[in-house]
Amino acid sequence: MRLGTHLWRTLAQSVLLGTFCCACFVSAQAADAPPNVVFILADDLGFSDTTLFGTTKFYRTPNMERLAARGMTFSHAYASSPLCSPTRSSILTGLSPARTDITAPVCHLPVARTTATPGTSAGPNKKAILPNSATRLKTEHYTLAEMFRDNGYATAHFGKWHLGPEPYSPLEHGFDIDIPHWPGPGPAGSYVAPWKYPDLDPQTPDEHIEDRMAEEAVAFMEDHKDKPFFLNYWMFSVHAPFDAKQELIDEYKKRVDPNDPQRSPTYAAMIESMDDAVGTLIDALDRLEIADNTIIIFASDNGGNMYNAVDGSTATSNAPLRGGKATMYEGGVRGPGVVVCPGVVESGSRSEEVIQSSDFYPTLLELLSIQKQPQQSFDGISIVPALKGGKLDREAIFTYFPHSPGIPDWLPPAVSVHRGDWKLIRLFYNGDNGKHRYKLFDLKRDVAETTNLAAQYPDIVMELDAMIDEFLDDTGAVLPRPNPAFDPSKYDPSLEGKATLKGTAKKPTTKSKAKSPPADLVAGWQPMGTCRLSLEGGELVVHSTGGDPHFYTSLPKSAVVKDSSGQPLVLRFTMASDADDAGQIFWHEEGVAPSYFRDRSVHFNVAPDGQPHEYAITLTPKHPVVGIRIDPAGTAGVIRLSDIRLTTRDGQVLHSWEF
Incomplete structure (x- = not known):
């Protein structure tokens, strides 16, 4: 059923009027009614994106603190994958993505594949052939929603799905209601109206989708407060595109600390709207006087997005954890986790036990005293012992x-x-x-x-x-x-970047004469100015003597996108530097003389603390980019770079340099 608030509420009220006596009986037995369940899943919310762990000074999440005060906060809450769809499949099935076959966020793609398949080939520069992820959650799984529905619960899904369109939507996986019935990987167009959901029109010109989803969820609770319900609120927040209420953005602009890795006003505003939606649900549970009979679970589908550029910076930081969304480091899989269960979980408690997304299904079965299906098994375990303040009997998570x-x-x-x-x-x-x-x-x-x-x-x-x-x-x-086609010589990144600049001299003209001829390329980069390059431990090391250290690479033909004219690109890299002064990025455009350097560049602040930091520098070319120059500092010192990527604004990789 795909219905907006007022339409399905009217239908529900008509049904309730026809069964008034039954409704009164259920209400009279409310004290003995099974508990309601509200599952809130944030999208791309990182470990340090809330105020629960004392890791942020910029973001404000008072409603997350309200939620934590009612239950248990887990400091080691792991998503089953560093990307969204696999984790979502694990929540609904209690299984590892290795078993559901959904191992990548590809469930919005046109091809419908319910099982993973072996890969068939890879380029000669790749050591492994990757498998192909399933693109749909097969309906043979007995999902969490189907379990609730079969046990007398009303079920509803609000927000992001990303496990497949019909016939693999929430409506085919146990949910009675699905709003906005959207199969995409993020919000449709934007967070603030006008948006592009086919079956959901905004009620006000600047309506925020999270405000609307919370309102729809509250209406569902109001119409089912006298019978048990399972409310699955999978937020769009805080996934890209980066968009927020302008008044909140303006407010956070006043609070920016340029030395804080969390300094995007837009992202901070997105966090606040996410937190407001949590508060809306808490307020409704209190107002309806059903909070004491409602289990609430809050989790994130993967780590925080550190890599997209927002407001001239990265979206967020997961420090003290390494890495972020789409990586196997802690920052990619570890996030906030809160469980509220009145009568079972001590209010305001904390646990260091390791939990994972696949644990929630068997945990809810135990909390509700419901038996699993005869042939049903789980990769997760019940975390009820931890919820009661104890230890978990588990050797490991994968x-x-x-x-x-x-x-x-x-x-x-x-x-x-x-x-x-x-x-x-x-x-x-x-x-x-x-x-x-x-x-x-x-x-x-x-x-x-x-x-x-x-x-x-x-x-x-x-x-x-x-x-x-x-x-x-x-x-x-x-x-x-x-990969049987792997060629070690092709794996050497120094073979890349040797293409000459189209329509220009082979070496760009700069104010400093190159210290090394092209034969001295290091991993595809030509040292120039007052520096030399070397490779150490998987990093490109720049030894600067001060003055004007810089180095240049030309892009191979495969990385030059002809239709990229006028489209912003992002140069991303990790850099640790003990050399001071600001850095600068130059880009060379096809058909434009190398003297462009003075006009086509962007400065960026460098943290000279010797620690690795992620940088995302937005380029604004007017023609296809065929070369990149990096000026990492202006003083003497050692600078280490790794994971250099040239991407589109939405994250599509055009070229990468592996060291």
Whole structure:
């Protein structure tokens, strides 16, 4: 049923009038009624995007604090994947994405595929062939919503879905109501009206979609307050596109600290609207006097988006965690988690137990004293012991992500295991001679994952890797496989970027003479000015003697997009520098003389603390970009760069440099 607030409310009231005596009976038995369940899932909300952990000074989330005061806050709440659709599939099924076969956020694509398939090929510069994710959540799964419906609950879904359009929409997976019935990966067009949902018109000229979704959810609660309901509110917030109420943006502009990695007024305004929606639901539960009989779960589908450019900066920061959305580091999979369950969970309590998205289904079964289906099994476990203040009897959790998005903190296709304080990431076939490569971290001592201990603790690597093998075998995961076409010479990034500048000299004219001839290219970059380049530990290292250090690369033909004229591009990279002064990016456009440098450039602030920071610099070319020059500093020092990507504004990778 795809109905707006007033229409389906009117129909519901008509039905209730016809069954008045029954409704009165249910109301009279309200004290013994099964608890309602409200599941709130934020999109791309990072660990440090709320005020629950003392990691932000910029964002304001008072309603999240209200929610936490009513229940238990988990400091180790993990999404089942660093991207959205896989995590959503795990919530609805209690299964790992390795078992649901949805391992990538591709459920909006036209092709309908309910199972993963092995990949068939990869370029000669790739060591592994990636599998193809399923693009739809198969209806054979007995979902959380179907369980609730079969046990007498009214069910409704509000907000983002991204598990497939009809016949794989919420209406085919156990939900009676689906608003706005939208299969896309984010909000339709914008957060603030006018938007582009086919079946949902704005009620006011500047209506915010989260305000509207909260209003629809409240109307559903009002019409079902006398019978148990399952309200699945999967927010669009705070996924791109980055859009917010102008008055909030203006307010946050006044509070920006340029030295704070969280400094986007637009993103902060998006966080506040997300938090307001949480408050709207809490207020409604209190007003309807059903809060004491309602379980609330709040989680995020993956880590915070650190890589898209917003307001001249990155969207957010997940510090102290490393990385963000689409990475296998902690910042990609760890976020806020809160569970409210009156009578079971102590108000204002906290837990350091490790929980994961696939745990919520079996947990709700235990809380509601409902038996699973005879043939039903879960990869998650019930976290009720933790909700009661105890420990969980689980050895490890696993995250399967056999993909390799072109973003900063890039990793090859991977799978990870958390056991106690240890975390092992296996990088499929990325080692020498076709072997796997490993990253081992002690999260208790190194939550930022700065030190790979794999070489120091080979026995632990072997133990955890054996657990990974068992997990992959048990789930029947469709795996990456070694690429027989891999050519080590093609993997060397120094072979890229040697194309000459079209219509110009082979080397750009700059105010400083190049110190090295083209033969001295390092990973595709030509050192120029007062610096030299080297490769160390997977990083491009710039040794600056001060003055005018800079280096240049030309893009291969495959990266020059002919229709990119006039379209903003974003140069993204991770950089650690102890050299002071601002940095500058220049770009070379097709058919334009190299003297363009003085006109086509953008400055950016550099943090000279020697620590890695993510940068996203927006370029505004008028013609296709064929070359990039980076001026990282103006003083002497050492600068380390990694994960350099040239992308479109929406994140599509045009070219990347691997070191």
